Amino acid sequence: MGVVEKIKEIEEEMARTQKNKATEYHLGLLKAKLARYRAQLLEPTSKSGPAGVGFDVQKAGDARVALIGFPSVGKSTLLSKTTHTASEVASYEFTTLTAIPGVIEYKGARIQLLDLPGIVEGASQGRGRGRQVVSTAKTADLILIMLDATKSEEQRRLLEIELDTVGIRLNKQKPDVVFKRRTTGGITINCTVKLTKTDDKTIRTILAGYKLHNCDIMIREDITTDDFIDVLIGTRKYIPCLYVYNKIDAISLESMDKLARTPNTIVISCEMDLNLDYLIARMWDELNLVKVYTKKRGAHPDLSDPICLRKGATIEDVCNGVHRSLAPNYRYGLVWGRSSKFNPHAQKVSLSHQVQDEDVVSIFTK
Numbered sequence: 001m002g003v004v005e006k007i008k009e010i011e012e013e014m015a016r017t018q019k020n021k022a023t024e025y026h027l028g029l030l031k032a033k034l035a036r037y038r039a040q041l042l043e044p045t046s047k048s049g050p051a052g053v054g055f056d057v058q059k060a061g062d063a064r065v066a067l068i069g070f071p072s073v074g075k076s077t078l079l080s081k082t083t084h085t086a087s088e089v090a091s092y093e094f095t096t097l098t099a100i101p102g103v104i105e106y107k108g109a110r111i112q113l114l115d116l117p118g119i120v121e122g123a124s125q126g127r128g129r130g131r132q133v134v135s136t137a138k139t140a141d142l143i144l145i146m147l148d149a150t151k152s153e154e155q156r157r158l159l160e161i162e163l164d165t166v167g168i169r170l171n172k173q174k175p176d177v178v179f180k181r182r183t184t185g186g187i188t189i190n191c192t193v194k195l196t197k198t199d200d201k202t203i204r205t206i207l208a209g210y211k212l213h214n215c216d217i218m219i220r221e222d223i224t225t226d227d228f229i230d231v232l233i234g235t236r237k238y239i240p241c242l243y244v245y246n247k248i249d250a251i252s253l254e255s256m257d258k259l260a261r262t263p264n265t266i267v268i269s270c271e272m273d274l275n276l277d278y279l280i281a282r283m284w285d286e287l288n289l290v291k292v293y294t295k296k297r298g299a300h301p302d303l304s305d306p307i308c309l310r311k312g313a314t315i316e317d318v319c320n321g322v323h324r325s326l327a328p329n330y331r332y333g334l335v336w337g338r339s340s341k342f343n344p345h346a347q348k349v350s351l352s353h354q355v356q357d358e359d360v361v362s363i364f365t366k
């Protein structure tokens with residue numbers, strides 16, 4: 001039996017099983033099995049069929065944003081409107097057949113926007129080019145789920161399921177659980193909070209299902225059984241997401257207002273050029289980029305060419321952003337701005353110092 005059939009069988013068994021206290025552990029075990037088979041399906045080395053690899057598009061710029069949506073919601077129209085790249089737009093479905101990258105330049109950052117083919121329900125199970133699309137989504141720093149404002153609300157949930165199936169967790173933090181394999185000593189579970197959504201026995205059942213008999217687990221938040229399985233699988237991607245409703249020119253003001261009030265949601269019209277600037281500003285915010293200026297000794301900082309980095313970046317990342325020879329020959333650095341302990345004066349820093357937005361940095365080499 002192939003992996004796809006096994007998945008089907010488990011899904012059917014789960015659907016048949018009534019949810020109650022007595023079946024809780026059995027369901028937990030089935031869930032764990034299901035997660036394992038789905039992970040297998042997406043392994044590049046699996047023998048279960050073509051690998052879950054994305055489109056071969058070079059990463060470029062400071063961050064990557066992927067456009068995910070059903071056919072004809074206006075993904076290519078958005079790319080054509082916000083970048084210098086033209087992607088074919090047409091009224092028929094599946095106009096776009098491959099990944100098309102464009103670049104948005106904003107506040108000194110170069111953001112790669114990836115136009116992708118439309119996906120349909122079941123995409124993650126290998127229908128159409130769907131699996132390739134959802135695999136590409138995994139490589140993004142931000143996902144835009146693009147929806148047609150004139151279509152039913154159901155669309156959004158279906159897309160979320162497709163991304164969830166391949167291990168993408170949207171707008172979610174990685175569960176605060178430390179998991180360590182051991183060679184002996186049995187299973188130790190420590191919790192710093194009270195668990196209300198799962199319990200010790202379910203966790204042990206799942207560990208047994210994975211043949212894990214020796215490990216230390218430290219749980220620091222009130223996780224669900226699914227969260228715990230995610231920790232065990234270990235390859236989940238936690239990616240921020242914005243829901244973008246296009247074609248608001250074609251709906252009533254009341255419906256638009258209602259959509260616009262939903263969390264993480266932006267309403268636009270590509271055709272009428274409505275709210276596109278705001279969308280780009282929100283993308284920038286979600287990406288958490290920091291901009292750092294460099295300064296040569298005795299000169300003014302170079303404000304024309306900032307280095308863009310992800311939040312949490314260090315002086316080492318700044319060095320690598322200038323030239324790869326810098327970090328190996330690093331002597332010391334000077335930082336002005338919010339990350340300097342002595343702001344408005346400079347602080348002398350090492351490679352591991354974390355920079356903040358709008359810092360000015362001087363690097364001195366050996």
Ligand SMILES: Nc1nc2c(ncn2[C@@H]2O[C@H](COP(=O)(O)OP(=O)(O)OP(=O)(O)O)[C@@H](O)[C@H]2O)c(=O)[nH]1
Nearest residue numbers: 071072073074075076077090094095096118270271
């Ligand atoms: N009314 C309206 N139509 C739009 C808007 N944006 C795009 N369209 C139309 O929607 C249709 C589909 O646009 P595309 O950009 O090709 O959609 P897509 O999501 O790239 O489609 P696929 O590549 O086939 O998945 C075209 O006829 C566009 O002219 C909008 O803001 N309002």
Ligand SMILES: [K+]
Nearest residue numbers: 072090092095
């Ligand atoms: K289209």
Ligand SMILES: [Mg+2]
Nearest residue numbers: 075076095096
């Ligand atoms: Mg398209």
